[in-house]
Amino acid sequence: MNIFRRFPLVLIAILFSASGYAREPKATTPPLFYPLPPDEPRIQFLTGISSERDMQGERKFFDFIVGVDRMVRGIEKPYGIAAGPGKYYICDTDASVVEIADFKKRKLNFFQPGAEGALAMPVNIAVDTDGTRYVTDNGRNMVLVYNGDNYAGGIGKKDEMKPGGVALAKSRVYVTDLQNHCVRVYDKASRNLLFTFPKPGADKKATLFSPTNVAIDPQGNVCVCDTGAFCVDIFDSDGNFLRTFGGIGLRPGLFSRPKGIAVDRQGLIYVVDASTELIQVFNPQGQVLMYFGGPERGAATLPAGITIDYDNVGQFQRYVAPGFKVDYLVLVANQTGPNKISVFGFGHKK
Numbered sequence: 037m038n039i040f041r042r043f044p045l046v047l048i049a050i051l052f053s054a055s056g057y058a059r060e061p062k063a064t065t066p067p068l069f070y071p072l073p074p075d076e077p078r079i080q081f082l083t084g085i086s087s088e089r090d091m092q093g094e095r096k097f098f099d100f101i102v103g104v105d106r107m108v109r110g111i112e113k114p115y116g117i118a119a120g121p122g123k124y125y126i127c128d129t130d131a132s133v134v135e136i137a138d139f140k141k142r143k144l145n146f147f148q149p150g151a152e153g154a155l156a157m158p159v160n161i162a163v164d165t166d167g168t169r170y171v172t173d174n175g176r177n178m179v180l181v182y183n184g185d186n187y188a189g190g191i192g193k194k195d196e197m198k199p200g201g202v203a204l205a206k207s208r209v210y211v212t213d214l215q216n217h218c219v220r221v222y223d224k225a226s227r228n229l230l231f232t233f234p235k236p237g238a239d240k241k242a243t244l245f246s247p248t249n250v251a252i253d254p255q256g257n258v259c260v261c262d263t264g265a266f267c268v269d270i271f272d273s274d275g276n277f278l279r280t281f282g283g284i285g286l287r288p289g290l291f292s293r294p295k296g297i298a299v300d301r302q303g304l305i306y307v308v309d310a311s312t313e314l315i316q317v318f319n320p321q322g323q324v325l326m327y328f329g330g331p332e333r334g335a336a337t338l339p340a341g342i343t344i345d346y347d348n349v350g351q352f353q354r355y356v357a358p359g360f361k362v363d364y365l366v367l368v369a370n371q372t373g374p375n376k377i378s379v380f381g382f383g384h385k386k
Contacts, residue, residue, distance in 0.1 A: 067357035068335065070328035079328045079366070079382050081335045082355040084375025085124075086110050088144035091137060109146065111135055111376040114369035116160030116172075116201075116296075119345035126369065126377065127158040127171065127341070134158055134171060137377075139351050153180060153187025160249065160341065162202045162209075164224075170209060172199035179211055181227070191227045192220075201249035201297075203258070205273065210258055212247040219247060219260060221275065233275025242269060242277035249341070253299045253320065261297040261307060266290070268297065268307060268322070281322025286312065289324035296342035296369070300382070306366060308339045315342065315368060328380065329368065335380075337373025342366065352379055361386050 069077035085091065087110030113130035124137040132155050134147040148155060156175020163169050169182040170191075179191035179199055191209065192199065198215035208230070209222040218232045234242040246264030253259055256273040267282035283290050292311035299305050303320040313336045316327045329336030345365040356362050362381030370376055 065333075067360070068333055069357075069360075071326050076385060077360065078326065078384065079380050080355075080357060080360055080362070081328075081333060082352050082362075082365075082379045082381050084334060084379065085137060085377040086375060088142075091139065091144060092142045109144065111144075113371050114341065114376050115371065116158070116341040117343050117367055117369045117377065118161045118163045119343050119347060119365075119367060120163050120167075121347045124345075124348075124367065124377070125161050125163055125169065127161050129157050129159060129174075132156060132158065132175070134161060134169075139348060147185065149182070149185065149187055151187070153182065155180065159199070160201050162204045164204055170202050170204065172202045172211065174198060174200075177215075179209070179222075189227065191222055200247065201251075201261070203250045203252045205252045205256055205258075208273075210250050210252070212250050212260060214246060214248065217244045217247065219244070219250065219258065219271070219275070231275060233271060234277060235275055239277050241280050242271070244269065248295055249297045251297045251299045251305075253305070254301060254303050259297055259299060259305060261294050263294055266292070266294060268294070268305065268318075270322075279322060281318065282307075288316065288327060289318075291316075295340050298342045298344050298366070300344045300364065301346070306342055306344070308336075308342050308368065310338055310340060310371075313337060313339060315339065315366070329378075331373070334370070334374035335378050336368055336370060337375070338371040339368050339378075340371050341369035349381070352381065355379075356381060356383075359386050360384070 068081040070079040112128050114126045115129050116127040118125045122139045126135040136145040158171050159174050160172045171180045181188045197213040200212040200214050203210045207224050211220045213220050220232050221230045247260050248263045249261040251259045258271045260269045266284040267280050269280045270278045294307050295310050296308035305318040307316050314327045315329045317325045331337050362383040366380040368378045
């Protein structure tokens with residue numbers, strides 16, 4: 037009788053040994069740094085987030101043995117991503133939701149409002165300092181505005197535009213418009229259209245073909261990723277053309293299918309290329325400095341959106357290699373592959 041009472045523990049011990057948990061721990065995978073040696077490392081690929089489980093740490097052995105594991109909803113096809121203190125906001129075009137990765141609760145919540153605020157195809161998101169969320173929706177062809185989880189109204193009239201990227205600066209909302217080949221500038225408070233650019237009579241270099249994504253640099257300049265023209269155009273805050281960089285090609289500094297764009301506090305410009313699966317880093321003048329990503333370890337597989345995160349470095353400290361210090365994070369949304377959100381650390385050797 038006693039042996040049968042002990043049988044489950046014996047079985048667990050056998051499975052524990054057979055599954056490899058009782059063996060010596062495997063050698064850890066060496067950290068993946070960019071650029072490659074002999075250059076000094078500046079960026080480390082830290083980890084990926086594809087489901088709630090990735091936020092909770094390693095799968096518990098007991099759950100593995102007794103089958104207590106529950107189905108975990110994950111991220112399907114992310115495009116835009118924004119970061120805030122303790123949270124990431126992810127536009128999932130296939131699931132028609134905004135997923136909110138909450139690090140305090142270790143939960144992946146699914147924001148899917150109904151009625152007037154319903155999401156059809158959320159593409160990009162910007163979150164203001166007061167928590168207001170601005171979501172560009174290609175299914176509804178407007179920008180949906182939420183005060184927290186509550187729908188607060190929309191920007192844009194029916195079939196007026198096809199919004200792509202969205203960025204916030206002071207009292208303004210900047211929205212790329214694929215339908216009218218321009219950037220639309222709205223007042224935050226009234227949500228009224230202030231103006232569009234490029235302006236009539238502007239330099240021919242300022243022409244926008246397929247403006248997909250937008251970011252604001254520390255000087256308030258507007259950086260527009262023009263997928264159709266294979267370049268990045270930079271305008272001042274009032275829409276006056278300043279300069280352009282890029283072009284079609286596979287060399288560093290050129291693009292094949294540019295999509296997401298982000299700017300850090302130093303003014304460095306990060307541009308995602310969905311075709312080469314690389315992220316290139318440029319100085320404010322448009323000179324290429326380095327690139328990172330690629331399919332190795334799923335670091336970048338069909339990447340789309342990108343954002344910079346200064347608030348949540350501590351959440352990923354356990355992944356940082358000894359002797360390396362991360363100053364801030366670079367998040368890349370991948371539309372396929374093992375890591376739907378790739379987390380990179382930008383830093384330097386100690």
